Amino acid sequence: MxxxxxxxxxxxxxxxxxxxxxxxxxxxxxxxxxxxxxxxxxxxxxxxxxxxxxxxxxxxxxxxxxxxxxxxxxxxxxxxxxxxxSPYEPSPRPADPDFQLRFLFAGQLGPEYAIAVLRTELDYRLAHFGEPGWMDFTALGLDPIPDIDTTWVRKLHLAAHEHGYASTAAYIAWLQLTLARLEGEAGLPPSRAPYRGVGHDNP
Structure with missing residues (x-):
C-alpha cells in the first residue's frame, strides 16, 4: 500500500x-x-x-x-x-493494514470492489489457517542459557501462538460475516460457506 x-x-x-x-x-x-x-x-x-x-x-x-x-x-x-x-495480494500477516486500506478506499468506489477484496482475503486466510505443525514445539532445538527452563519456554510459546490462533479465527469470522452481509445487500447469492469455527472444514 x-x-x-x-x-x-x-x-x-x-x-x-x-x-x-x-x-x-x-x-x-x-x-x-x-x-x-x-x-x-x-x-x-x-x-x-x-x-x-x-x-x-x-x-x-x-x-x-x-x-x-x-x-x-x-x-x-x-x-x-x-x-x-488491480489484483490484491494478501499479506502473510492477518489484518494487515494493506487489506484494511484496500477494503476501505477501493471498497468505497462500489460494492464490487469491497466484495472482491473480501473474497480474496478470506480465501487466503482459510487456506493458511492452522497449517500442520504450527503448534508443535517439540522440535525447537533449544540450547538455552542456564537461566531458562525449556518447559516454561514451551508453555509461553504455546500461549502466544494460541492468542494468534484465536485472533485469526475471530478475524476469519469477521470476514465471513462481512462478506455475507455485503453480498446480501448487493443482491448477490452467498459465494462462500459460513465459517463454522475452529476444528471444522471451511471450504
Whole structure:
C-alpha cells in the first residue's frame, strides 16, 4: 500500500489539506494500523500534483500560514480506479493494514470492489489457517542459557501462538460475516460457506 493511494482515497471524499490528512490518521485512521508522519504527507502531495492526480487552492489563514487545500482531478480519479481494479495480494500477516486500506478506499468506489477484496482475503486466510505443525514445539532445538527452563519456554510459546490462533479465527469470522452481509445487500447469492469455527472444514 502506497501513501499516494491513501491520499487519493481521502481526496475522493472531499478536498483536504496535508494537516487534515494527518488529523484523519491520528483519529479514525489509527484503527486501520497505518501511520505516517506529516513530512511524508507533505512530500507526497506535490508528487500527486506533478502527476496530474491532484490540484490545490491556497486557503488564506489569518495569523497562521496559508494552507494548501488539495482536490482530486480526473487523472487522480483514473489512478484511483486503476489501483482499485488491480489484483490484491494478501499479506502473510492477518489484518494487515494493506487489506484494511484496500477494503476501505477501493471498497468505497462500489460494492464490487469491497466484495472482491473480501473474497480474496478470506480465501487466503482459510487456506493458511492452522497449517500442520504450527503448534508443535517439540522440535525447537533449544540450547538455552542456564537461566531458562525449556518447559516454561514451551508453555509461553504455546500461549502466544494460541492468542494468534484465536485472533485469526475471530478475524476469519469477521470476514465471513462481512462478506455475507455485503453480498446480501448487493443482491448477490452467498459465494462462500459460513465459517463454522475452529476444528471444522471451511471450504
Amino acid at each position: 502506497r501513501l499516494e493511494h491513501v491520499i487519493l482515497g481521502l481526496l475522493a471524499l472531499r478536498p483536504v489539506s496535508g494537516y487534515d490528512i494527518r488529523k484523519w490518521m491520528d483519529g479514525k485512521g489509527k484503527y486501520l494500523g497505518y501511520d505516517v508522519q506529516l513530512p511524508q504527507i507533505y512530500r507526497t502531495l506535490p508528487r500527486l500534483v506533478d502527476s496530474g492526480w491532484a490540484e490545490f487552492d491556497v486557503d488564506p489563514r489569518e495569523g497562521r500560514p496559508d494552507a494548501k487545500v488539495y482536490r482530486l482531478t480526473a487523472g487522480g480519479r483514473d489512478a484511483l480506479l486503476d489501483w482499485a481494479r
